[in-house]
Amino acid sequence: MLKTAFTNYINNFRGFSREIWILAIVTFINRAGTMVLPFLSKYLKENLHFDYHQVGSIMVAFGCGSMLGSWLGGKLSDKIGFYKIMIFSLFTSGLSLFFIQYVTSFWALCFAMFLLMTIADMFRPAMFVSLSAYAKPENRTRALSLVRLAVNLGFAAGPALGGLIIMGIGYPGLFWVDGTSCIVSISIFAFLVKEKKKTVLTDKTESTVAKSVFHDKIFWVFLFVSFITAMIFFQLFTTLPLYHNEKFGLSEFQTGLLMTLNGLLIFSLEMPTVGYMERKKFKKIRIIIAGSFLMASSFFLLLINFWAGMLVISMICISLGEILAFPFSNAFALSRAPHGHEGRYMALYTMSFSLAHITSSKLGFEIIGRYGYQENWLFMAVIGMIAVACCVWINNALMHEKMS
Known part of the structure; x- marks a missing residue:
């Protein structure tokens, strides 16, 4: 076995x-x-x-x-x-x-x-x-x-x-x-x-790609989803380690063990999960919906702040969300790009992560400083659910696009 x-x-x-x-x-x-x-x-x-x-x-x-x-x-x-x-x-x-x-x-x-x-x-x-x-x-x-x-x-x-x-x-x-x-x-x-x-772009194809990127409404909504999911995920490395210590008195070693749990789950589950879903031909956007929902849910779980064990459950939840959301987000961005113009699309995709990195710690610490940790977790959870709603819109838009 x-x-x-x-x-x-x-x-x-x-x-x-x-x-x-x-x-x-x-x-x-x-x-x-x-x-x-x-x-x-x-x-x-x-x-x-x-x-x-x-x-x-x-x-x-x-x-x-x-x-x-x-x-x-x-x-x-x-x-x-x-x-x-x-x-x-x-x-x-x-x-x-x-x-x-x-x-x-x-x-x-x-x-x-x-x-x-x-x-x-x-x-x-x-x-x-x-x-x-x-x-x-x-x-x-x-x-x-x-x-x-x-x-x-x-x-x-x-x-x-x-x-x-x-x-x-x-x-x-x-x-x-x-x-x-x-x-x-x-x-x-x-x-x-x-x-x-690869084929070098001519002026004609350059104007075409500019139009395809900047007028691709589905892709821009997808970029918003990528930005939100990345921003709430980066809380893992900014506000959460401080929360572990200030609320539950966890040491750096114990916080490190929680981070290790994230790494072990990614190492053991991501490739089998992605392989299975590729073989079964699941739609990428539906997998991203599930991943985004799990990431948002992990912050709702943090609102239960009287039991340290909830930190482990929340970490498992956000790790499973990462396994589903991030690989298929990469793949969706690549699949959305016209042939020969993948660079422009992947540039915007990676920029959404860079912007999320800048925003995540600044916004998170600002909310914590003014209102407290609970309000930050609630904010992250709510915008995570907004990302889920946007994914549902993308799924419906893709079906309409396919029929037209």
């Missing part, structure tokens, strides 16, 4: 092209080396002695650079191809990380972080477009899940390794290791994966 279950789990990893596996490995190396981000605010506060306002301003510059980079990465992927953008982005951001450790003044750091993230986040939409090029249509969603799995494993390893580096050689070591991981990972990709040529 156990052997059969293990075999079925492994079967979910079969059928990928060589390029997809290399991309997953490269993504893991890169994300495992992403050690600066988890410690950035701590580095700015404790090492460079900036006040909270200055740290917040630098993080806003960080987020704005991420949004611009996402847009440029998608636009240029359509113009000159995803392959060149991926190599330029990771190689140049790797070199930039070597030098940014020597920037210590406030305004210079604001500019440096904005520039670094503009270059670094050009990679994300280009990487999504590469999946559409290298993955077979029938397992494209599973390929997205495989790369997500690599990202999650990398993020799990990175902070722990980063902490050891800080203890051993200090913060400068983070910048050197992070920059090196960018350069090593993209060098492996460039050496092992050949560029897959």
Whole structure:
């Protein structure tokens, strides 16, 4: 029985092209080396002695650079191809990380972080477009899940390794290791994966894609849904850890165990779930509806604030929502894009996450500061249900579109 279950789990990893596996490995190396981000605010506060306002301003510059980079990465992927953008982005951001450790003044750091993230986040939409090029249509969603799995494993390893580096050689070591991981990972990709040529856009097709993106009402409602689900999900890393301690007295270790539960659920369930739903040909938008509902429900559960066990149940709920919502959201965005114009669509999709990252902590802490934790959970739950309603509208609109 156990052997059969293990075999079925492994079967979910079969059928990928060589390029997809290399991309997953490269993504893991890169994300495992992403050690600066988890410690950035701590580095700015404790090492460079900036006040909270200055740290917040630098993080806003960080987020704005991420949004611009996402847009440029998608636009240029359509113009000159995803392959060149991926190599330029990771190689140049790797070199930039070597030098940014020597920037210590406030305004210079604001500019440096904005520039670094503009270059670094050009990679994300280009990487999504590469999946559409290298993955077979029938397992494209599973390929997205495989790369997500690599990202999650990398993020799990990175902070722990980063902490050891800080203890051993200090913060400068983070910048050197992070920059090196960018350069090593993209060098492996460039050496092992050949560029897959794509059609270059003409002026005529450029005007067509502009019309198709900016007049695609269904896609814009979908972007709103992506923004909302991402914003409530990011509460996991901003307001919730403080809530664990202030309300229930949980230690950093206990909060870490809850985060580990999220990672274990993603690792063990996402690929089998996505594989099963692909085989059964479930409609993507209906799966996103279920995922969005679970994520919203997890915050309704947090309103039951007299039992610490509810934190575990809520974490399970939001993790299952993540498993359903995020892989199929990626796949829906790609499937919505006209052939040859995936970069523009994936740019807007990744920008919705960048905007959610900026908004989530600011809005969450503002509500908590003025009204309290309960009001924040209620707000997140309600806007999560608004996202569910928008998904239902998209489902109906898609049926009308198919009939017309």
